[in-house]
Amino acid sequence: MPYTISLLDSDLSVEDFKAKWAKHVIKIQYGLDISDEDAKNAVNIFKELKAGEYKNDKSNLNEANKEDTKKPFTPIQGFSLNNKTYQDEAIERLKKLYEMIKSEFDNGKTELEILKQLAKLNLKV
Incomplete structure (x- = not known):
């Protein structure tokens, strides 16, 4: 019996099933064999991302975003030294x-x- 069917027929709690399913999907999609703990962490991260509560540990990313909001947009004007039009x-x-x-x-x-x-x-x- 294939692993996916046996996983669907197994008698696991919802959280354990999500962790096993995440582990299986990561193995199929990316070829990575991760531990059960890492799979549970991945499920928790996906929950936080879905809820919009995920906090990035990189504080410099927030500072870069603040600097971008302060600068007004200035378009680049290009010009050509050769003003000759295309000849057919x-x-x-x-x-x-x-x-x-x-x-x-x-x-x-x-x-x-x-x-x-x-x-x-x-x-x-």
Whole structure:
């Protein structure tokens, strides 16, 4: 019988079941094998977190939060030394090439004739 089913069918108190279940989940999720006492501590920490009563032992974290609330937000203004806008030269050349090929094709030339004409012109796209 798998461990989860045997754990569900066991005759444990609610707190012991929570500790065993936490130990089992931590072993499955993270591959850690912890003691029963650590599992009970984990359950207690989760209870405190859920109730919003968990107190962080790091006092410098609270001080950093206080400093952040005192400073007003100042956005960063970025600028570019090169004020040249983007040029679509390659796209424009491709559009002209497409228009030329389309007009030749509409005039009744085959693909092979159009390719020969392009080869004679030696276009660099």
